Amino acid sequence: MKKYLMLTNEEIKRSSKLYLIVVGALIVLELLSVVVKTMLYERSIETFMRMNQASELEAVNSYGKFSFAAATSIFDYIMMIGVAYILVLALQIWYREWIGESKHIYRLLLLPGSRVSIYFAKLTTVLLVTVSLIGLQWLTVIASYGLFDWLLPESHKLPTGLIKDGSLLQMFYSMNIEDVFILLMMSCAVINLLFFIVLIERSFRKSRAMIQLIAEAMILILPFGLVMYIMEGPLSGLLLRVEYVTLYLVLLSIGFFYIGFRSIRLVQNKLSV
Secondary structure (H helix, E strand, O other): HHHHHHHHHHHHHHHHHHHHHHHHHHHHHHHHHHHHHHHHHHHHHHHHHHOOOOOOHHHHHHHHHHHHHOOOHHHHHHHHHHHHHHHHHHHHHHHHHOOOOOHHHHHHHHHHOOHHHHHHHHHHHHHHHHHHHHHHHHHHHHHHHHHHHHHOOOHHHHHOOOOOOOOOHHOOOOOOOOHHHHHHHHHHHHHHHHHHHHHHHHHHHHHHHHHHHHHHHHHHHHHHHHHHHHHOOOOOOOOHHHHHHHHHHHHHHHHHHHHHHHHHHHHHHHOOO
């Protein structure tokens, strides 16, 4: 446990600089986009009034009222940058150990105690970054709404919810506990899968690594594909929706734990400099 906490603390410190840069840039970009879009709308209203000698009401009716969804229309794309950062971090947190003349992987593998701590320290770090990124972005959305509310007169606003239905933000920022849990489980599964791919690549020579990747993919895909075929074929219509969801979650859980188990085995027995 002491080794795990020590390694987790070290991984967080090593990842913190890039994390602060990325998160800071995303937050500034989001807030700035709300300010710019709102000010452009207000300028359009003023220009229309001046050019057409129109009243404020006529200008607003001509352009239409401005919604928070319109002010945050690029938030989905900014969130994709955040997702890409998490995926890159999941790869970089392993590959950086082999970079440089004094490879850090030497020290990690020679530390006393179980190598499992190395795996869980890296997994914990990426998950903490993921959770904190989602939390900070949620606070940014709330702050953006306050900024939008302050900049725009009430008569110019189109009443809408905080998050537009069907947007990427809605998927990431649901207030439903089940949705949040599923999102975190999916994040953990994707991170775990990336770890597994990296560990296979680092544990075997190139040709053997490719064969191993294909074999592991077959082990994962074929049984689950067969079960899903049976569920959608012979069992189609016989199961309730909740039973389908439960079976899918069970399948995903089995795949998740299998990948985790194989990753730990690779770290313990195969991973080398």
